[in-house]
Amino acid sequence: MTLLSVEGLTRRFGGLVAVNDVSFTVSEGEILSVIGPNGAGKSTLFKLIGSFLPPSAGRVLFEGAVVSGLKPNQVARKGIVRTFQETTVFKEMTALQNVVVAHQLGVTASPLGTFFSSAAARADERRFRDSAAEILDYLGLGHVKDVEARNLPHGYLRALGIAIALAARPRLLLLDEPFAGMNPEETDRAVAMVEGIRKRGVTVLLVEHDMRAVMRISDRIVVISFGSKIAEGSPEAVRADPAVVEAYLGKDDETIGH
Template sequence: MPLLELKGLTKYFGGLGAVRDLDMQVEPGEIHGLIGPNGAGKTTVFNLVSGVYSPTKGKVFFQGEDISGKRPDLVARRGLTRTFQATTLFHNFTVLDNVMVGFHLHSKINFWGALFNTPHTRRREKELRQKALEILEFLGLAPMKDEYARNLPHGHQRALGVAIALATEPKLLMLDEPVTGMNPEETRVMMDHISKLQERGITLLLVEHDMKVVMGLCKKITVVSFGRKIAEGGPDDIKKNPEVIEAYLGGEEHVA
């Protein structure tokens, strides 16, 4: 059974078909690429899957269950999390506290426990702190755990966005342009993190314009243009596909 399955997924904004009749399957354990020129509908797919938007038509299945139009926090609780195209951090929180906020998006600490600061709540906070530190360690951010997020260099801010997402313990992590604005060294480090996440058993759906990153990480790639799927396959098939080349050459981008 695919981990994620989109069936006829469609989203209209007024008369504009941002995503049209999209069928796609993400298999457990893979790094699946979703690419296409600017405005092709990639972020809209993420918004539909993560529950930010409801589909106009079609369905989203996660682990075989219909999650179409379910609220983002409920979707995240099932193990499906996304990062945002722009970095969304709590700039005036420390690095560690940013990850702690990520945990609270789905933590079992209930309202009354937090209010009365019960021993159970204190114990749970301590556990979460430990887990947060492990995530920061994993992403190479542990040395700056007490820095304000706003003071981090761009590459580290993007990595912190991934750390917050990891705090929800995703089975499927959707990354929207994780290396945008990164220099080659930061890009290499992020690619390494993504591979390691896969090794840890997390399935990844990757939207990215950097073709070296996409071709280097993904065994399977879905290409969309004007909201529709135009091709699907391995990196070599995609690079040679005339429709893909046409879609990219029509814009300013090129498939490397």
């Protein structure tokens, strides 16, 4: 079943076409990666899908309904949730508190912000704590749940960002460079984590430069270069595609297929 359809999506910034007539679909349960050289338009594409930016042309459909034009929180409530290239956590709070707060922020849109006063709110708080603890457990962060975010190593901090996103109960999780800055061991753990997320029924759309991880984790890959889609297919097909190799030529740090 098609969960997400991107149709002719275009975004201009003045004279620059950051995303140029990009179309693709994401099936339910799939891990699909979007790759491309620096500045190709990947993060802009994510912002368009999450409605953090309006498209100049084209549209995004989620479960067959147009979501372009909705506000980011409305899109999130429909189940499209994105992490940011740099996730913000509350440094003075523990990992668990951060994920509890993420649950609470998810309900601030509900009428009457009497969150901390009523009995119902206290019940919510317990429910949120249980849910937050469960998310941290299955991401392999259970043992650091009481550690303040500022004391967490980089890899754990990134994983905490994903835990925060999962608090919103996404159907489609958009991850922008989740493995950036991770050492190989942290990356292995994070790859397993993303596979675990998919096993729990969350579809994953990933932007990532770490080709080893992308090739390992993706069911399909969409390649964009200078805003336009230049290839799409299985990791094997994309890796062997001359247009993709060409787009990556001259990039010392991003050689494809190793």
